[in-house]
Amino acid sequence: MKKAEIDRELDEFGRFSEPALLILISLADGPKHGYAMTEDIARIADLRLGPGTLYGAIARLEARGMIEPVGAEDRRNPYRITAFGEKALRARLASIQNVARIGQRRLASA
Amino acid sequence: MTWLLALYPPRWRRRYGDELRALIGSQPFSLHAVIDLMAGAIDAWLEPQKIPVQSASAGSEEGVTMIGTMMKLGCAGSGERVTRQDALKSAAVNLGGTLLLTALWMALHIRLGDRTYLTAFSAMAFLVPYLFSLRYTSLKGRSLRTQSIFIGGMILVLALILGGAGWVASKI
Numbered sequence: 001m002k003k004a005e006i007d008r009e010l011d012e013f014g015r016f017s018e019p020a021l022l023i024l025i026s027l028a029d030g031p032k033h034g035y036a037m038t039e040d041i042a043r044i045a046d047l048r049l050g051p052g053t054l055y056g057a058i059a060r061l062e063a064r065g066m067i068e069p070v071g072a073e074d075r076r077n078p079y080r081i082t083a084f085g086e087k088a089l090r091a092r093l094a095s096i097q098n099v100a101r102i103g104q105r106r107l108a109s110a
Numbered sequence: 111m112t113w114l115l116a117l118y119p120p121r122w123r124r125r126y127g128d129e130l131r132a133l134i135g136s137q138p139f140s141l142h143a144v145i146d147l148m149a150g151a152i153d154a155w156l157e158p159q160k161i162p163v164q165s166a167s168a169g170s171e172e173g174v175t176m177i178g179t180m181m182k183l184g185c186a187g188s189g190e191r192v193t194r195q196d197a198l199k200s201a202a203v204n205l206g207g208t209l210l211l212t213a214l215w216m217a218l219h220i221r222l223g224d225r226t227y228l229t230a231f232s233a234m235a236f237l238v239p240y241l242f243s244l245r246y247t248s249l250k251g252r253s254l255r256t257q258s259i260f261i262g263g264m265i266l267v268l269a270l271i272l273g274g275a276g277w278v279a280s281k282i
Contacts, residue, residue: 018251034133047191050143050248051133052150055126059154075132 019049019057020066024081024089027067033076034058061085111144117151145248145260152256192247200246207239230276237268 026032026040034054042048049057058079061067066085070078081089111134115127137143192200212235218228241261249257 034129035136038133038137050146050150051130051137052143052146052148052153054133055130056150056153059122059126075128077129 018047019053020061021089021092022047022049023054023057023061024066024085024092027079027081028086028089031070031078031080033078035076036078111139111147114144114147114151117148118154122154142248145244149249149252149256149260152259153252156253156255156259192250196246196250200243203243203246204236204239207242208236211235211238226280227273227276230272230279231269233272234265234268238265241265 022041022045023037025044026037032040034051038049038051038054058067062069062079065082066088067079068082070080112131115123115130115134118127134143134147215228215232215235219225222228241264244261245257249260252260
Protein backbone atom coordinates (compact mmCIF):
# COMPACT_ATOMS: atom_id res chain seq x y z
CA MET A 1 0.00 0.00 0.00
CA LYS A 2 1.37 3.42 -0.99
CA LYS A 3 2.13 5.94 1.74
CA ALA A 4 -0.17 8.55 0.21
CA GLU A 5 -2.96 6.02 0.26
CA ILE A 6 -2.33 5.21 3.90
CA ASP A 7 -2.18 8.92 4.77
CA ARG A 8 -5.47 9.59 2.95
CA GLU A 9 -7.13 6.71 4.73
CA LEU A 10 -5.75 7.80 8.08
CA ASP A 11 -7.31 11.22 7.57
CA GLU A 12 -10.66 9.48 7.78
CA PHE A 13 -9.62 7.24 10.62
CA GLY A 14 -11.32 7.77 13.94
CA ARG A 15 -10.17 5.87 16.98
CA PHE A 16 -7.32 3.41 17.04
CA SER A 17 -7.85 1.31 20.08
CA GLU A 18 -5.37 2.37 22.73
CA PRO A 19 -4.60 -1.16 24.03
CA ALA A 20 -3.83 -2.43 20.53
CA LEU A 21 -1.59 0.56 19.81
CA LEU A 22 0.23 0.14 23.13
CA ILE A 23 0.79 -3.58 22.47
CA LEU A 24 2.33 -2.81 19.07
CA ILE A 25 4.58 -0.16 20.66
CA SER A 26 5.58 -2.60 23.39
CA LEU A 27 6.51 -5.28 20.84
CA ALA A 28 8.40 -2.82 18.63
CA ASP A 29 11.64 -3.42 20.56
CA GLY A 30 11.37 -7.22 20.66
CA PRO A 31 9.10 -10.17 21.49
CA LYS A 32 7.30 -10.23 24.84
CA HIS A 33 4.78 -12.44 26.62
CA GLY A 34 1.62 -11.15 28.28
CA TYR A 35 3.11 -10.29 31.67
CA ALA A 36 6.13 -8.51 30.15
CA MET A 37 3.76 -6.51 27.89
CA THR A 38 1.60 -5.49 30.86
CA GLU A 39 4.65 -4.32 32.81
CA ASP A 40 6.17 -2.54 29.81
CA ILE A 41 2.92 -0.72 28.99
CA ALA A 42 2.51 0.29 32.65
CA ARG A 43 6.02 1.77 32.53
CA ILE A 44 5.80 3.58 29.20
CA ALA A 45 2.16 4.74 29.32
CA ASP A 46 1.32 4.65 33.03
CA LEU A 47 -1.65 2.42 32.21
CA ARG A 48 -2.07 -1.11 33.57
CA LEU A 49 -4.14 -3.19 31.13
CA GLY A 50 -6.39 -5.81 32.72
CA PRO A 51 -5.79 -9.43 31.62
CA GLY A 52 -9.12 -9.59 29.74
CA THR A 53 -8.38 -6.36 27.90
CA LEU A 54 -4.82 -7.41 27.04
CA TYR A 55 -5.82 -10.76 25.56
CA GLY A 56 -8.87 -9.28 23.83
CA ALA A 57 -6.49 -6.95 21.99
CA ILE A 58 -3.88 -9.69 21.40
CA ALA A 59 -6.52 -11.95 19.83
CA ARG A 60 -7.62 -9.21 17.45
CA LEU A 61 -4.09 -8.17 16.52
CA GLU A 62 -3.09 -11.78 15.86
CA ALA A 63 -6.24 -12.48 13.82
CA ARG A 64 -5.34 -9.52 11.60
CA GLY A 65 -1.73 -10.57 11.15
CA MET A 66 -0.23 -7.62 13.04
CA ILE A 67 1.45 -9.80 15.67
CA GLU A 68 2.37 -13.49 15.77
CA PRO A 69 3.44 -15.97 18.44
CA VAL A 70 7.15 -16.66 18.55
CA GLY A 71 6.72 -20.26 19.61
CA ALA A 72 5.94 -21.31 23.13
CA GLU A 73 8.86 -22.21 25.39
CA ASP A 74 6.39 -22.57 28.23
CA ARG A 75 2.80 -21.57 28.91
CA ARG A 76 3.68 -17.89 28.49
CA ASN A 77 3.66 -17.66 24.71
CA PRO A 78 5.73 -14.62 23.58
CA TYR A 79 4.56 -12.51 20.63
CA ARG A 80 6.42 -10.44 18.06
CA ILE A 81 5.28 -7.69 15.73
CA THR A 82 4.92 -8.65 12.04
CA ALA A 83 6.00 -6.56 9.04
CA PHE A 84 2.35 -5.59 8.53
CA GLY A 85 2.00 -4.65 12.20
CA GLU A 86 5.15 -2.54 12.00
CA LYS A 87 3.81 -0.75 8.92
CA ALA A 88 0.49 -0.06 10.65
CA LEU A 89 2.29 1.19 13.76
CA ARG A 90 4.57 3.49 11.76
CA ALA A 91 1.57 4.94 9.90
CA ARG A 92 -0.35 5.52 13.10
CA LEU A 93 2.59 7.08 14.96
CA ALA A 94 3.29 9.39 12.00
CA SER A 95 -0.35 10.49 12.11
CA ILE A 96 -0.21 11.16 15.86
CA GLN A 97 3.08 13.02 15.43
CA ASN A 98 1.55 15.18 12.71
CA VAL A 99 -1.44 16.10 14.89
CA ALA A 100 0.86 16.87 17.85
CA ARG A 101 3.05 19.07 15.66
CA ILE A 102 0.05 21.06 14.42
CA GLY A 103 -1.27 21.41 17.97
CA GLN A 104 2.06 22.66 19.28
CA ARG A 105 2.40 25.12 16.39
CA ARG A 106 -1.06 26.52 17.08
CA LEU A 107 -0.35 26.81 20.79
CA ALA A 108 2.90 28.64 20.07
CA SER A 109 1.16 31.16 17.85
CA ALA A 110 -1.80 31.69 20.20
CA MET B 111 -9.23 -15.91 39.35
CA THR B 112 -8.44 -18.64 36.79
CA TRP B 113 -11.96 -20.08 37.17
CA LEU B 114 -13.19 -17.01 35.25
CA LEU B 115 -11.63 -18.50 32.10
CA ALA B 116 -14.55 -20.93 32.05
CA LEU B 117 -16.67 -17.95 30.94
CA TYR B 118 -14.74 -17.63 27.65
CA PRO B 119 -15.77 -19.44 24.43
CA PRO B 120 -14.16 -22.93 24.14
CA ARG B 121 -12.17 -22.09 20.98
CA TRP B 122 -10.83 -18.92 22.56
CA ARG B 123 -9.90 -20.88 25.71
CA ARG B 124 -8.09 -23.56 23.72
CA ARG B 125 -5.96 -20.93 21.96
CA TYR B 126 -5.28 -18.42 24.76
CA GLY B 127 -6.34 -20.22 27.95
CA ASP B 128 -2.88 -21.36 29.08
CA GLU B 129 -1.28 -17.98 28.39
CA LEU B 130 -4.03 -16.07 30.16
CA ARG B 131 -3.88 -18.51 33.09
CA ALA B 132 -0.14 -17.87 33.39
CA LEU B 133 -0.72 -14.11 33.28
CA ILE B 134 -3.47 -14.21 35.89
CA GLY B 135 -1.28 -16.39 38.10
CA SER B 136 1.46 -13.77 38.04
CA GLN B 137 -0.82 -10.97 39.23
CA PRO B 138 -2.33 -10.33 42.66
CA PHE B 139 -6.11 -10.71 43.05
CA SER B 140 -8.02 -7.51 42.31
CA LEU B 141 -11.68 -6.69 41.76
CA HIS B 142 -10.72 -4.68 38.68
CA ALA B 143 -9.07 -7.77 37.12
CA VAL B 144 -12.16 -9.89 37.89
CA ILE B 145 -14.47 -7.35 36.23
CA ASP B 146 -12.03 -6.98 33.30
CA LEU B 147 -11.96 -10.77 32.74
CA MET B 148 -15.77 -11.03 32.92
CA ALA B 149 -16.23 -8.14 30.48
CA GLY B 150 -13.51 -9.67 28.26
CA ALA B 151 -15.45 -12.95 28.20
CA ILE B 152 -18.64 -11.13 27.15
CA ASP B 153 -16.66 -9.40 24.37
CA ALA B 154 -15.18 -12.72 23.24
CA TRP B 155 -18.68 -14.20 22.87
CA LEU B 156 -20.13 -11.09 21.21
CA GLU B 157 -17.19 -10.44 18.88
CA PRO B 158 -15.78 -13.89 18.09
CA GLN B 159 -12.39 -13.58 16.47
CA LYS B 160 -11.00 -15.76 13.77
CA ILE B 161 -8.76 -17.59 16.22
CA PRO B 162 -5.54 -18.62 14.45
CA VAL B 163 -4.72 -22.28 14.99
CA GLN B 164 -1.13 -21.83 13.79
CA SER B 165 1.06 -18.77 13.63
CA ALA B 166 -0.48 -16.02 11.57
CA SER B 167 1.40 -15.28 8.39
CA ALA B 168 3.07 -11.92 8.66
CA GLY B 169 2.04 -9.06 6.45
CA SER B 170 -0.93 -10.66 4.76
CA GLU B 171 -2.35 -7.48 3.33
CA GLU B 172 -4.24 -8.90 0.38
CA GLY B 173 -7.68 -7.41 0.20
CA VAL B 174 -7.24 -5.73 3.54
CA THR B 175 -7.00 -1.99 3.64
CA MET B 176 -5.11 -0.26 6.42
CA ILE B 177 -8.14 1.75 7.50
CA GLY B 178 -10.38 -1.31 7.52
CA THR B 179 -7.93 -3.28 9.61
CA MET B 180 -7.44 -0.49 12.09
CA MET B 181 -11.12 0.30 12.39
CA LYS B 182 -11.79 -3.31 13.36
CA LEU B 183 -9.39 -2.90 16.26
CA GLY B 184 -11.73 -0.30 17.72
CA CYS B 185 -13.43 -3.03 19.71
CA ALA B 186 -10.25 -4.40 21.21
CA GLY B 187 -11.60 -4.01 24.69
CA SER B 188 -11.12 -1.47 27.39
CA GLY B 189 -7.93 0.03 28.64
CA GLU B 190 -9.28 3.50 28.70
CA ARG B 191 -7.84 5.89 31.22
CA VAL B 192 -10.14 6.77 34.09
CA THR B 193 -10.05 10.54 34.24
CA ARG B 194 -10.94 12.72 37.21
CA GLN B 195 -14.24 13.48 35.50
CA ASP B 196 -14.96 9.74 35.18
CA ALA B 197 -14.17 9.24 38.87
CA LEU B 198 -16.58 12.07 39.75
CA LYS B 199 -19.31 10.63 37.52
CA SER B 200 -18.79 7.20 39.08
CA ALA B 201 -19.02 8.67 42.60
CA ALA B 202 -22.13 10.65 41.64
CA VAL B 203 -23.88 7.54 40.25
CA ASN B 204 -22.85 5.57 43.34
CA LEU B 205 -23.97 8.19 45.84
CA GLY B 206 -27.05 9.43 43.98
CA GLY B 207 -28.23 5.93 43.13
CA THR B 208 -27.73 4.69 46.69
CA LEU B 209 -29.64 7.66 48.15
CA LEU B 210 -32.47 7.22 45.65
CA LEU B 211 -32.82 3.45 46.09
CA THR B 212 -32.45 3.70 49.87
CA ALA B 213 -35.25 6.29 49.95
CA LEU B 214 -37.36 3.97 47.77
CA TRP B 215 -36.58 1.02 50.03
CA MET B 216 -37.49 3.04 53.15
CA ALA B 217 -40.76 4.16 51.56
CA LEU B 218 -41.62 0.54 50.76
CA HIS B 219 -40.61 -0.49 54.28
CA ILE B 220 -42.93 2.11 55.82
CA ARG B 221 -45.76 1.15 53.49
CA LEU B 222 -45.41 -2.66 53.67
CA GLY B 223 -43.86 -3.13 57.10
CA ASP B 224 -41.17 -5.62 58.05
CA ARG B 225 -41.09 -8.11 55.16
CA THR B 226 -38.42 -10.78 54.86
CA TYR B 227 -37.88 -10.35 51.11
CA LEU B 228 -37.81 -6.57 51.44
CA THR B 229 -35.05 -6.86 54.05
CA ALA B 230 -33.15 -9.36 51.89
CA PHE B 231 -33.20 -7.00 48.90
CA SER B 232 -32.01 -3.98 50.93
CA ALA B 233 -28.43 -4.67 49.77
CA MET B 234 -29.51 -3.88 46.21
CA ALA B 235 -29.78 -0.21 47.21
CA PHE B 236 -25.98 0.16 47.06
CA LEU B 237 -25.00 -2.82 44.86
CA VAL B 238 -27.05 -1.72 41.85
CA PRO B 239 -25.65 1.85 41.78
CA TYR B 240 -22.15 0.39 42.23
CA LEU B 241 -22.63 -1.81 39.15
CA PHE B 242 -23.83 1.16 37.08
CA SER B 243 -20.89 3.27 38.29
CA LEU B 244 -18.52 0.70 36.71
CA ARG B 245 -19.48 2.14 33.30
CA TYR B 246 -17.13 5.03 34.09
CA THR B 247 -14.29 2.95 35.58
CA SER B 248 -13.65 -0.77 35.00
CA LEU B 249 -16.12 -1.05 32.09
CA LYS B 250 -15.09 2.20 30.41
CA GLY B 251 -14.35 1.72 26.72
CA ARG B 252 -16.40 -1.47 26.44
CA SER B 253 -19.30 -1.51 23.99
CA LEU B 254 -22.76 -0.59 25.29
CA ARG B 255 -23.84 -4.18 24.61
CA THR B 256 -21.04 -5.60 26.77
CA GLN B 257 -21.77 -3.10 29.55
CA SER B 258 -25.51 -3.89 29.43
CA ILE B 259 -24.95 -7.66 29.54
CA PHE B 260 -22.45 -7.35 32.40
CA ILE B 261 -24.59 -5.01 34.52
CA GLY B 262 -27.89 -6.75 33.70
CA GLY B 263 -26.37 -10.19 34.31
CA MET B 264 -24.87 -9.18 37.64
CA ILE B 265 -28.17 -7.62 38.79
CA LEU B 266 -29.94 -10.86 37.87
CA VAL B 267 -27.37 -12.98 39.76
CA LEU B 268 -27.61 -10.69 42.81
CA ALA B 269 -31.41 -10.80 42.67
CA LEU B 270 -31.30 -14.61 42.64
CA ILE B 271 -28.83 -14.73 45.55
CA LEU B 272 -30.74 -12.20 47.67
CA GLY B 273 -34.08 -13.78 46.72
CA GLY B 274 -32.66 -17.13 47.79
CA ALA B 275 -31.45 -15.64 51.06
CA GLY B 276 -34.94 -14.16 51.61
CA TRP B 277 -36.53 -17.55 50.91
CA VAL B 278 -34.20 -19.26 53.42
CA ALA B 279 -34.92 -16.56 56.02
CA SER B 280 -38.67 -16.95 55.50
CA LYS B 281 -38.40 -20.69 56.25
CA ILE B 282 -36.49 -20.24 59.51
